[in-house]
Amino acid sequence: FTTAFVLYIYRHPVSRSKMMSSESATPPAERLQSLSAVGASVQIKKDISPIKYFRSGIQMEKVARAYAKEGDLERAYKILHRFITLFIEKLPKHPLYKKAEASRMKEYSKKIHGALDLASDIKQRLSDQYATEYQSFLERQKRNEIAKLAEAQSKLEECKDYNLKSVTMDPVTDDSQSALMVIEEQHPEDSMSDYCKPKQNYESSSSIDSSNYILEQRKPSVDRSLKPATNINEIVSPTLDGLRCVKIPERLPEYFLAVVQKNTASNIETCGILSGHLMKEVFQVTHVIIPKQHGTADSCTTEEEEEIFDYQDSRDLVTLGWIHTHPSQTSFLSSVDLHTQYSYQIMMPEAIAIVCAPRYNQTGYFTLTRDDGLDIIGNCKEVGFHPHPSHPILFEECKHICLDSTHEVQLVDLRST
Template identity: 30%
Template sequence: MSLSEESNKFAHDKIQWLLENQCRIPVRSTTPIHYYYKTSDTLIDQADYYYQTNQFEQSFILYSRYITLFVEELKKYHRDFPNVSINDRERVKDIIRTKAFPRAEELKEKLKEKYIREYQEKQKTTDENEEDYSKISVSTLTCAPITSTYDCSQELITNSINSDRNFYGRISIPNDITAKFIEATEQNTARNIETYGILGGYKKNNNEYIITDIIIPKQNDQTNSSNIENENEEEEEEIFKYILNNNLIILGWIHTHPNERVYLSNIDLHKHLSYQMLIPESIAIVISPIFNQTVIYSLTYDIGIPI
């Protein structure tokens, strides 16, 4: 395979990796569909900001998320999609037709050129190093060849993405948020019950969000359990009604560990993914009063291997 063919394949594979791994927002049918429509305005605003500041990869990801959310995910997974108003449908179609799709296609071509250039530059450096090494005269011992199944192109893909990963905007957290949440959950903590809250706030400008509210929903009265997944739909509807009525967006979540140190479980990671795919700046705060620990978590998007 020629260098040109190799670099084109690398660029194609990397763009496909982004589309398959970074551009699908998990959809919950119990989340009011109008919340997705409201929050998506923030998504498109952030994509516009990255586009205007020449942050091509970040902008491409967010435009693609917007397109995928409305063209595929909601239509396929949300039971209330047929009930969306004509005005909302037409507004989203217009954004996709006039902005999101053409810009995503434009950015795809720019990224393809960028990835081809990166691959060829790296290959040139590798070839030069090998040429320099071949000029060194040393005694050698001939050994049987060692083969590897490791795919170097995957290293290039993840390393290149890793170099661009710090694109998240700023998120401001009130100084007293921990103290207030500990006080509000004191009785549950004394009974060894985890408590879960949703972080609400608003977008201050193109690159900053501010947390203003903690919404604590009704929860299961179980030791070490703050799993809202089991709450009934009426209670979840109340949460989103409050969020929408107060013109808030969800910026993550917070919960306590009454008798453990702080960490995110597998369930927690999946829960947080649904927040962060919609608003990349979303955070997860975990508090352990007994160990006097508070940690803020955010998922990186380039770690792990495809399965």
């Protein structure tokens, strides 16, 4: 019976309870509050018409339903909360709110009521889920405390035996010393020295001194079973930077450039709307809708936007961003582009801007930076081309996209209809 062997036995005094994934150390009200915080910063821009907000609202509701269907209630609740903040609190303050086309607004309002019911249903389900998860955390914590007390008690008992045996044991050999060091490396998280140290007179032996040094240098023990459980939604929903991945058919820019070639050759910009749907936890771009529009060398303005919305609505598509050409410039987002991107991204955080610059053989996939870009553009009251501060950075290359060679894209050219 060597010292090392005695120590080894002490390493496994009580088996730890297994961590369950369906629990949380955060109180339910706090968790709901953190989901709601996202929507509060949404700004209403007067250059985006109330009708356009309503159309986006209907798409937000569609996305929320898709999330709920996948079981991702938190994401569904976040988007619905943003939606409610926009439509109940902020949109009525829009200067054009009362002038908006009454019949359309009435039609959209009806659809939006469904979203309110959905939000309250999801809130209730989340509240129940959080309460259960918090309760099971509290119960396990209580069980852990009881187990710890029992563990301390049993170690004290074993210490008595250990010190008794130490007195009658042979001096520690070099072999047992190295065995001890190996055990230390294998079980760095376990602690026994707090409970059981050799008696003072035994520590004066040089070999035991060095073993004690190893014990004291170790990091404090951590009870990993107390770590807050990972949220189950994060396990089932792969995200990048908290965003769902947007899958883009890799030849989409090439096809788009081919269809709008005539404009590009005349140095006229063309834009299209990226559309698709939530499919197996990613947003898949399936269509590019090219609306009626008029363009210049550095801008393009859509017309008859109702057609885009009707096309999307009849096929259950949602807007996932936009694409446009820079016939004679490089690929970047101009000040006007930044404001356009804001209007997409505020409704759908995953929305992206693709900029094709064929003269420079460049294709950029951009998004506003989530802190500075969204905040600065959201608060900027300027219209048309205007300077923005060069720092901080307002837009960046998207990290949440992946180019996909397995899906084709359909180009829908509404210009000729």
